[in-house]
Amino acid sequence: MAPIDRITISHHRLLLTPPFRAAWDGQERNHFDATIVRVFDIDGRMGIGSGDLMLGFEGHEELFAGQDPLDLERHNKVLTNIDFHYGRCWPLDIALWDLAGQIKQEPVWRLLGGTSPHVPVYASSGALHPREELAELAVGFLELGFPAMKIRFRSRESGGWHEDVKGLEAVRARVGDRLKLMVDCNQGWQMPWDTDPPWTLDEALPVARELERLGVFWMEEPLHRADLEGHKRLRDMTSVKIVGGEMTRELSSLQTMVDGGAFDIVQPDVALVGGITGLAEFGRRLRDTNTVFTPHTWTNGLGMLANLHLMAGLGAASFVEFPYDPPSWGLDRRDYTLSHPVTQKDGVVTLSEKAGLAISLDEERLAATRLD
Ligand SMILES: [Mg+2]
Numbered sequence: 052m053a054p055i056d057r058i059t060i061s062h063h064r065l066l067l068t069p070p071f072r073a074a075w076d077g078q079e080r081n082h083f084d085a086t087i088v089r090v091f092d093i094d095g096r097m098g099i100g101s102g103d104l105m106l107g108f109e110g111h112e113e114l115f116a117g118q119d120p121l122d123l124e125r126h127n128k129v130l131t132n133i134d135f136h137y138g139r140c141w142p143l144d145i146a147l148w149d150l151a152g153q154i155k156q157e158p159v160w161r162l163l164g165g166t167s168p169h170v171p172v173y174a175s176s177g178a179l180h181p182r183e184e185l186a187e188l189a190v191g192f193l194e195l196g197f198p199a200m201k202i203r204f205r206s207r208e209s210g211g212w213h214e215d216v217k218g219l220e221a222v223r224a225r226v227g228d229r230l231k232l233m234v235d236c237n238q239g240w241q242m243p244w245d246t247d248p249p250w251t252l253d254e255a256l257p258v259a260r261e262l263e264r265l266g267v268f269w270m271e272e273p274l275h276r277a278d279l280e281g282h283k284r285l286r287d288m289t290s291v292k293i294v295g296g297e298m299t300r301e302l303s304s305l306q307t308m309v310d311g312g313a314f315d316i317v318q319p320d321v322a323l324v325g326g327i328t329g330l331a332e333f334g335r336r337l338r339d340t341n342t343v344f345t346p347h348t349w350t351n352g353l354g355m356l357a358n359l360h361l362m363a364g365l366g367a368a369s370f371v372e373f374p375y376d377p378p379s380w381g382l383d384r385r386d387y388t389l390s391h392p393v394t395q396k397d398g399v400v401t402l403s404e405k406a407g408l409a410i411s412l413d414e415e416r417l418a419a420t421r422l423d
Pocket of ligand 1: 235271272347
């Protein structure tokens with residue numbers, strides 16, 4: 052066993068010109084930060100992770116140095132404790148899985164028990180678009196072979212969803228049934244500056260009725276993330292699948308929501324909760340239930356890749372989120388830390404047979420965007 056030698060963390064900032072207007076932000080995004088975690092064993096092997104900022108991790112490196120890198124359960128417990136006190140430091144769990152893959156000379160998806168490297172994906176838009184532009188975007192996704200598209204509704208503008216329904220109608224008119232459509236209402240959590248309350252059940256229900264009318268497959272985050280009773284009642288009242296849980300901090304809270312019947316589909320992200328270790332266990336438990344697991348992946352390309360490995364490892368049938376809204380959220384921005392963007396063909400990402408997560412960093416770009 053070659054123990055863990057050291058962990059290094061670097062922070063990077065890509066300036067966004069023109070800015071990106073994420074539907075859930077409420078203000079323009081002028082830069083896109085990424086944190087890269089590297090964990091080395093004493094033989095010089097390196098694992099890489101990313102997806103959150105590792106806030107509060109500094110000073111805890113000695114809890115990992117000298118340990119067996121393959122003791123992933125133990126490391127995950129320490130990261131769970133750090134998460135309780137500080138930020139979401141799950142990118143280290145991702146890096147440890149990448150390192151485990153280097154040591155065992157297997158891709159992570161196979162280490163997790165997967166038998167196929169092919170993962171179906173859906174196109175996840177991020178901005179609010181005028182009606183015709185949204186319809187054009189949908190046609191573009193159809194031409195690229197995506198089976199499904201996620202559309203954003205405005206989250207905080209009172210009654211603004213009426214306008215969003217018109218956009219949805221324009222998309223349906225253009226693509227018919229050839230594209231499965233999902234809607235993200237972005238009510239589950241708020242940005243730091245956002246003090247308006249999320250929808251109540253009474254406010255979410257008429258939206259659900261419109262989504263039913265337009266044959267929408269799922270309604271994401273219609274209510275506050277912890278409103279178990281509201282989600283349950285909404286599920287009973289509509290045929291649209293109710294989806295959520297992407298930023299719920301603790302897996303135990305998420306499990307309570309799932310056990311209570313809040314969701315048809317649940318979306319924890321390995322970069323934001325539980326890491327690959329925690330969500331592999333969570334996902335295996337869900338395989339025997341009616342709740343489907345398909346993760347949120349809107350961190351960065353590397354975080355998305357880690358989620359794709361997990362889903363290939365679990366052999367789950369559902370499609371995975373592929374953040375893509377060109378030109379304001381193209382692969383050049385989403386995957387700027389990588390030397391080659393993660394691409395899909397006909398709605399499928401095919402993962403590499405190379406060891407680990409098969410990450411190739413764009414070191415030149417990382418040097419040019421480095422903050423510290
Ligand atoms: Mg979402």
